[in-house]
Amino acid sequence: MRDKQGIPLLQMFAQCALHGATLEAAQSCIIWDAAIHQASRSVDLEVSFSYPIPPDQVAAIQQSICLAYGLQAATLRQPQPAAQPTPELVPEPVPAPVPASAEPVVDAGARDDIPLPEEPPEEAFPQEPCWEELPPEPVGGVDAPPIPNTPADVFAQTEALRQAAMKKAMANRPSMPVKKKGQLKPVVGMILGKSIRTKPIPMSEVRLDLRRVTVTGKVFGIDHRELKKRNAWVIRFYVTDNTNSVTVSKFMENRAAKPILEGIKKGMYVTVEGKLGLYNGDLELSPFAIAEAEAPPARKDRAEEKRVELHLHTRFSKMDALTEVKDAVKRAISWGHKAIAITDHGIAQAFPDAASAAGDKIKVIYGVEGYFVNDVDDRVVVHGDCPLSIDTEIVCFDIETTGLSRKRDVITEIGAVVLKNGEVVDQYNTFVNPARPIPRNIVELTGITDSMVADAPSQEEALNAFLDWVGDRPLAAHNAEFDMGFLAEGCARMGRPFTNPSIDTLILAQNLLPDLGKYKLDIVAEHLKLPAFNHHRACDDAAMVGYMLMPFRRMLGDLGVERIDQINGKMLQLRSAVKRRQKPGHVILLAKNQSGLRNLYKLISLSHLEHFHRFPIMPKSLINENREGLIVGSACAAGELFKAILDHKDWRELRRIASWYDFLEIQPICNNFFLLDKGTIVDEEGLRDLNRTIVKLAKELNKPVCATGDVHFLDPEQEQFRHILLNASGFSDADKSLPIYFKTTDEMLDEFAYLGAEDCRKVVIDNPNHIAKMCDVIPPLPKGLFAPKLENSAEELERLVYEKAHRLYGDELPKIVQDRIDLELPGIIQRKYDVIYMSAQKLVADSMEHGYLVGSRGSVGSSIVAFLSGITEVNSLPPHYRCPNCRYSDFDTDIEKYGCGADLPDKICPHCGTPMDKDGFNIPFETFLGYGGTKVPDIDLNFSGEYQAKAHQHTFELFGESHVFKAGTVGTVAEQTAYGYVLKYLEERNLTVSEAEKARLAAGCTNVKRTTGQHPGGMVVIPADKEIYDFCPVQHPADDPHSDIITTHFEYHSMEDNLLKLDMLGHDDPTMIKMLQDLTGVDPQKIHLDDKDTMSIFCSSKVLGFENDPVLGPTGSCGIPEFGTSFTRGMLIDTQPKNFDTLLRLSGFSHGTDVWLGNAKDLILSGTASVTEAIGCRDDIMLYLISMGVDELRSFKFMEAVRKGVIHKGKSWPDGIVEEMQEHNIPEWYIESCRKIKYLFPKAHAVAYVTMAFRIAWFKVHRPLAFYAAYFSIRAKAVDATCMCLGMDVCKAKMAEIKAKDKVSDVEDKMYTTLEMCYEFYLRGFTFGKMDLYQSVAKDFIMVEEKKMLIPPFVSIPGLGEAAAESIVEQRQGREFISVEELVDACPKVSKAHVEQLRHMGALDDLPDTSQLTLF
Secondary structure, three states: OEEEEEEEHHHHOOOOOOOHHHHHHHHOEEEEEEEEEOOOOEEEEEEEEOOOOOHHHHHHHHHHHHHHHOOOEEEEEOOOHHHOOOHHHOOOOOOOOOOOOOOOOOOHHHHOOOOOOOOOOHHHOOOOOOHHHOOOOOOOHHHOOOOOOOHHHHHHHHHHHHHHHHHHHHHHOOOOOOOOOOOOOOOOOEEEOOOOOOOOOOHHHOOHHHOEEEEEEEEEEEOOEEEHHHOEEEEEEEEEOOOOEEEEEEEEEHHHHHHHHHHOOOOOEEEEEEEEEEEOOEEEEEEEEEEEOOOOOOOOOOOOOOOOEOOEOOOOOOOOOOOOHHHHHHHHHHOOOOEEEEEEEOOOOOHHHHHHHHOOOOEEEEEEEEEEEOOOOOOOOEEOOOOOEOOOOEEEEEEEEOOOOOOOOOEEEEEEEEEEOOEEEEEEEEEOOOOOOOOHHHHHHHOOOHHHHOOOOOHHHHHHHHHHHHOOOOEEEOOHHHHHHHHHHHHHHHOOOOOOOEEEHHHHHHHHOOOOOOOOHHHHHHHOOOOOOOOOOHHHHHHHHHHHHHHHHHHHHHOOOOEHHHHHHHHHHHHOOOOOOOOOEEEEEEEOOHHHHHHHHHHHHHHHHOOEEOEEEEEHHHHHHOOOOEEEEOOOOOEHHHHHHHOOOOHHHHHHHHOOOOEEEEOOHHHHOHHHHHOOOOOHHHHHHHHHHHHHHHHHHOOOEEEOOOEOEOOHHHHHHHHHHHHHOOOOOOOOOOOOEOOOHHHHHHHOHHHOHHHHHHHHHHHHHHHHHHOOOOOOOOOOOEOOOOOOHHHHHHHHHHHHHHHHHOOOOOHHHHHHHHHHHHHHHHOOOHHHHHHHHHHHHHHHHOOOOOEEEOOHHHOHHHHHOOOOOOOOOOOEEEOOOOOOEEOOOOOOOOOOHHHOOOOEOOOOOOEOEEEOOOOOOHHHHOOOOOOOOOEEEEEEOOOHHHHHHHHHHHHOHHHEEEEEEEEEOOHHHHHHHHHHHHHHOOOOOOHHHHHHHHHHHOOOEEEEEEEEEEEEEOOOOOOHHHOOOEEOHHHOOOOOOOEEEEEHHHHOOOEEEEEEEEEHHHHHHHHHHHHHOOOHHHOOOOOHHHHHOOOOOHHHOOOOEOOOEOOOOOOOOOOOOHHHHHHHHHHOOOOHHHHHHHHHHHHOEOOHHHHHHHHHHOOOOOOOOOOOEHHHHHHHHHHOOOOHHHHHHHHHHHHOOOOOOOOOOOOOHHHHHHHOOOOHHHHHHHHHOOEOEOHHHHHHHHHHHHHHHHHHHHOHHHHHHHHHHHHOOOOOHHHHOOOHHHHHHHHHHHHOOOOOOHHHHHHHHHHHHHHHHHHOOOEEOOOOOOOOOOOOOEEEHHHOEEEOOHHHOOOOOHHHHHHHHHHOOOOOOOOHHHHHHHOOOOOHHHHHHHHHOOOOOOOOOOOOOOOO
């Protein structure tokens, strides 16, 4: 290549790792020409440096380039002037293979002043032949080009190759039709360019030296940026083929960019051809051509008869699974499966989403993989049937062996005694020849040597002789599972039946001696004061077992045990009083019917509330108590049965364990490869044998065996995301391959073919379908609304509505008022929503009685019933007048001219001469309860933060402690967190990938559950005749067993159509209003919303006594809710609001997403639309479309689609709506504005917020000292008297210090906001008094009106918390401190640093340090 301007070396090779002088040298280096040799993986660069560079530094730069880019050689040449290439050799300008500098993607604001580079036409680039016609690459021989020696040679060779390629490409190129000027000839499938000319390669093979490539993949991210001043776009999107990912980026004029802006959608597949380049060290692809590509064929289940997956984890299995539940359900539907089970680890949070995705197309089986502890019979005392007296003859025995494995090791000694009626009456002892050397460690442990066993009987001889001596008598041993296991294994080898019952004295000791703690044979013997013995010799150990049974027999007799077969039952009673910590295993629980689902919810709840120890544990005893309606499965390798098989438990014990389960589970052997890694199992055939054992057990017990996949992600390529999650959780084996994806029927049939055709079909198809048929179709939440009962709620609501309506509008209500009540009230009562209204009304009334206003949130203000019953102050009727005296009303107003009642001109009542009230905000009811009023009300309220806890307590009093729960939330992995996981994973493995690939990996890890929490104000109420288990489980937030808060297990939004949810947030505005009323005596509800002086501060600060301040700007809205941030103050400057309706629209603009920036702001500033015409709130759309003649229902549905961002996300517009809007003369800018919106604010919410804000603004204008006292006491989020209260200069200096910082902390940002208010406070002529030890209070700033002064509180001292401040106030009561020493003694939470700051603030003036008297 040749670049006339030159390219900085570190721009082209940004990944080079350089330091010190070598880095400085590289920074001064400019590349003028470059030749890339793909075959030899080398580069030749013609460069110049801005100063002489020593050879060692040049060599270091060359080496760094090779290391960073995997090159064999890199040569930096600095030619002399005479050696410069001749002009004849300079080709026509062509795009450089390093486009990074030509088309950087930067912030739009930063690029607007850069000229748009001209993009050469496609024909200017050397075209390669279509991939079907590509000639083979020359390899060596005469076709290989000569090695160039000079820069001129380098360029000549490159140019010759380019020209040859162009000739060949042009010769094979099909003729193209001539396109007339302005004609846009559509090409099917093409989004950019005319055609794709080269064959796609895997993205894993994309390298900088390829120059021009074609790739095909899925679009997984879009990040286009508009450059408005240049009328251009930086189009940017990310594509992956799962081998790697590529960033596609191009700088384009608006017209050229439009096909990409409209054509590229997330999730689609595209083929992109373009040139590669570097940007900030990362490869990017600048496209020549983009075509929509066919998605690769989805995996299908082609089997005629389908399986059912009974073990599937979703993203709610904490940091373990990635399956999106809706995708899994849809996949099962598309595969033709009849059912699918959801079995997350210990939780049920995916159930609502599963039900929503399933509809009536598939049966969802609701289940859980519980954390299981067998607290019942995991290690029973008596094995086998033994209805004999406890005084019967019992053979107490012990064996010594060559090791611990009954499969690999053998017996070396057998010792036994016979116990009868509490006495030893016989004994038996023999060595056994192991026919192998005894390991050294065993010799040291037992004292048994090879010579001692050399002449002993063989294994078979000794075992037969011993068992013949035993006969049918019961056996007893300490840790009998070990000893009995060796006997059973030996009998199995000989083919001898072995059915003797056994007693385990270890388990007996654990239950009879619960406080002992350790239960080794010698420890128990010492505790029972038995004689010393030679431990680890069979004869002595056996005798000691016999002696132990003597006191145990007496204890059992005291418990009423007479027969051996009564022991186990009595042990259960003893064990229930003893809690033992065990490592939990797994168990599958599936809900068979509604009763089972309720029991499942109860088990999940109790496991979280009463049995949580790192995991929510389900004890077997608890499952037994709540087993009705549940199907119990044996689970995976962590299940009790599988572990028993691995532990080589005898067949009788395996049968006993398996008998408890309703079905047994087997999984593909790849799921258990970890057993090979650990050496537990030798080979894959051993893994298959484990499954064969389970199948054999099931046949004997006549139980079904089900093959499951233990699904943790949907498709094989998602496994890498799980590796990253496991690594983030600290697993050392995070990278172990575990392909636990959702498998088809044929894949599972292939997996289990080793079982034989008949058994394979049963475990894969028949049995899982049989289990599915056993399960009813059940909803995870009962259908319908289950509101609590409030006595006479319907009558009370109707009474409240009509009392206020008549009080405001007269005895005979105006038709518009009566019609609106008739629209709302009957449906509310008919659908039982009256309880929801009255619940909110009672909470609001209680708050008002305590002196705190309540602000409504959301769209509840859209309901006239909510207004008339006292829930909200927002009147949703059209703008109107009403007389407070004679109750005359006038609704004949110009709505087009006056957007709300507050903006109506003043008017005198024509009947009685009284000034009329002005009200009404024209909000449709449909934005609250939907079209037809069928949506369940969601009433959100803002209580004072000071009163919120009392509001919550009042809810408990209304409905009962056991029927009110905090609304639960689920915290998932956010995008930024996932990106951190990816970086950690890559850094720990020293891996380097593109930024696009990092983004893909991060995207794959998002939305996985990390924790749970509680909604800050949400309360869920259960009807008195129901239990919470009828709806969902419950738990502690964040699984904190020490919390006294209980939350719903389901995320609260999933239950809002079924249960009463009250959203009661704590908010500063009602608290501030209360303080302002207390300080001034002014009733905030009587403040007029058209006060001219108050309205003026949203345009100018003149009324505040200053104008156009260089720090605060032209407006006076600093410190006013909704309008105090730099963003909203900028909106005020742009719009210059003169009325209340404009403030409402600005609130909508600021709270919406993509409503103001890039949308309404541009329309307003360009003159395309006025503030009143631009879309600000969701209600605007519905009302405007109806006013233009669009059908009401269509208008409502379109409003809903826009406000939820459905249109913006690229989903389909309602059928024909665009054409319909065009027919009704809706302007194109309006339609385009709708397209951009992601979220729209409800107008009722804006009215409530702005009303509260306007009242606070009124105090700022008319009662300023009270305003600042309330602001600094309540609303300021960072307070520091040392920089606030020491004068304007100190305040300005601190502001300048913060502003000068490159990176500002959150605390500093909040402090700056507070200092802005301090600056304004000083600017208006107010001041702070010194802190006073006897006048200052703990938390609030005190007004001294006559001095225009505020006295700061003690908490304004940095680091002095509320508790310390309260202690000062408490200790000063009725006393005067005589010294600082006395103050510190009385208030120990006040530190030396606090004392110094108090002294600095003047609070300790004239107070001596100590209480000692000075005589001189």
